[in-house]
Amino acid sequence: MYDEARDEFDWNQAWDSFEGTPSSFNLGSEILGSDETETTAIRIVDMDDGSEDTITVTDIATRSRQFANFLDECGLSAGDRVAAVMEPREALYATIAGTWLGGYVYVPLYTLFGPEALQYRLENSGTKVLVTTPEHREKIDESQLSGLDQIVLVDGGTAAETTFAEVREYESDFDPAETSAEDICALQYTSGTTGDPRGVEMPHGSPVALYPYTRYAADLRPDDTFLGMAPPAWSYGLFYCTVVPLHQGTELITIRGDFDPDVLFDIIADYPVTSFFAPPTAFRQMAQLDVDVDSSAVDIRRIYSGGESVGASTIEWVEETFGTTVLEHYGFTEGGMLVNNYPLAEWEIKPGAMGKPIPGREVTLLDLEENEPVDTGGVGEISVRTTDEVPFAEAYFKMPDKSDEKFGGEWIRSDDLARRDEDRYFWYVGRADDVIISAGYRIGPSEVEDSLLKHDTVAEVGVVGLPDDERGQAVTAFIVPTASATPSDGLAEEIRTDVKQRLSKHEYPRRIEFVDELPKTASGKIQRYRLEEEYGEEE
Template structure:
């Protein structure tokens, strides 16, 4: 009999209570607790050249204090914002823990940001310090003259003029550091989240909303224990790294498997899963969609017991293929940069492929209408989290310096996620799409995801993105951008074949009236398809 951290969903959901101390510091209260066992493994880090580093919680605890002393000497104080742009180097974790120790606010970003993006972030967040590597330092130097708040530039890697060498500085730093008292409601993490319009918003999390809130993610959804070795495929620049590469696993005392590599390589990923004792895997649907194109029969994953996917809904077809090859069902989960996991297919739940699962313990999650009234099963509406009378722990504090945007996401007693779904008779949630990605064709509402899933089931399709396209007759129609699988060539015959296939698999009105074959799709850092970019191109000059 398998034992999970949640054996009975209804019982666990009913009994769960958040307990929030007045002061909380993740580095001191969680990492140092695991560090009491000097041998307890926290990370197994590997790179593409076969280098391996094993690091204990005790090692991280000491490194965090050395790093905090270096930052303090650089003038970083409690409440100051540090912009962190690093690939999967061990320092990324050490800096996060150091910032928490000293009460500074960490703002992680992806290494794909441009100089213009960086200037926007430095100014908007009034950042005092930036930490990056040799690859990204020139981008910072390009704009630093126009960013008066940034007083300190710190480099991980080679030395560079005007930059402090972090490795050299921490080598000589003291391991004594008095933890700064951090109240539960004080700011700790700042994410820039791209909306559908305008510049990114600054999403602020407190010392508990992510660090403590992700107990839900780590315990119930990732289902982790201290003996696990957990691999999350996410980039460090995305909130998913905080979810599944930091707070979720370390709350549970699980060790992280980290593969430092410039790009996602399917063969290498499968080889590593076979080679190392990895027990749990977390990836974006894009990762799994790529993995199932490989010949999975060639690989054995002896230690793997649990897989999850998040970022966008998982296509049933992909779940089936992965299950056939590995015996494991990829369990979907739903949350945002603004939240921890708020809905998921927990291991004790009977999965319904294509569904987001059921609400997380600690969250009253509902589908509501425009007035904030709870809708009955089968009716589509807004996914909403109840915030009154009590606000759940795992929810962001605010959009920083933007009271209008913050006020705009509340409706009565609810936080409105901006995503649409319906609930079935048994309480499972089914994702329809972003409230702004939904296609309205000839009076029908069509969620792009369903059409994409149908296309994916066809052997010729490796990946697809579906958006609305202007049409004289119908107002708008469904258009699919399709990346073909190896061995297939674009043709009019194939267009017709794909259209007929979608008609057969979903309701006929949902089929893509237009299909364009492409080599790549625009994506966010986290691997989500940027449908908005495709949609705007389609509609340019029309609206």
């Protein structure tokens, strides 16, 4: 069945599932459609208090068009950037779709980002309008943002700011801007693996590139109830867990608040969920609970995960608990979803294997030095051919040299290493660079190191990911303290708290080790791999 799927697929099938064409394609118009109904589009469950927000198709369409009219009145030009930082709520989805309707570029920002991470992305993108809540408004210093013209506050505000309640007073009729599938609709910032984070330019046609993934790997259907636990601040959460269900009319359930595995069990049973995506950490936390699940109370067709390996023991628990297996999927921001396990007849699940390339894409493993495929069993870098008809992303914002290096050749390299067995299954090996994958988040060590070095007791620092049973990898900082500093548990906690507040709650070092010196190359570069080798073996 897999080989047949690859043989039968052509990109006309993908384009036929959308109203637009390559020359005339507005993503906001695509996901809102023309039929406004009171059908539920999104349910947002608050894990802190159990409350639920229900958003209908009409709600999203109305608020999005009002927001687009507001942006037009702000005097924005085509391609100007509009950012949002807030947890899922009606205003967030209206901001996303309204920005696209108007022909502007959406900049998703994660709620766990601290002031430094937010300031960098807002300034680098030249964001004109920011939509946020009072909680995150406190992190923003607009005096340091040269391009920011307008802040819109949801659930609060002062006379100096526009409130989203005012946006709701605008007209609800709006003619979508003329855009093409190649025009940019979003800037998705990477994790800063080598230097500063990069804004990946995502075109309006990105969901077309996701079509074979939706059809063959995820098998998401209009009559599903889809629980998508990827935040819309990240590319998978934005495009697959937001755009795809809205476009095809699948009811989406998402969450906000602190993650609670007990509440997650209730959500799965109560709605009931038929299609479920979650990062591996969520499954591990659920498996640790002593919960007796009545399998007859759940009816999940598909469960899938990505970001890192789920692990054989967790997969076994999922199968015993929900009566279906976890399909592990792989992708990266610049390339889209590329290597997957599939719910196809006769498909063999090999525990720990990434799967095989998606229909419609040419994916291979390239030698690290040459653009030549490695032999079966050899380790190479996962790469996707750039000459494919529908790209998922095309360039880095304001980085022409980096863009040419990444996108200008025959292949887009992922920085991920894998090997391919005799059955053509891919097996993940590790990173070609030093990025840390912790609880599904891709964390650039350079950004964490920069934040740590701002503490006055840190002379030098190297950040790596070390094995962790729950998170996959734990962010670990090896610090050479200044001469005046005295290493202690108290100092480690002080540094840890400082980074958590200034950078991001998911990036701070969960482990800190004070050392006399760091391993370095002759030119003075820190050798992170030696820290991983020495201290990783101690775990």
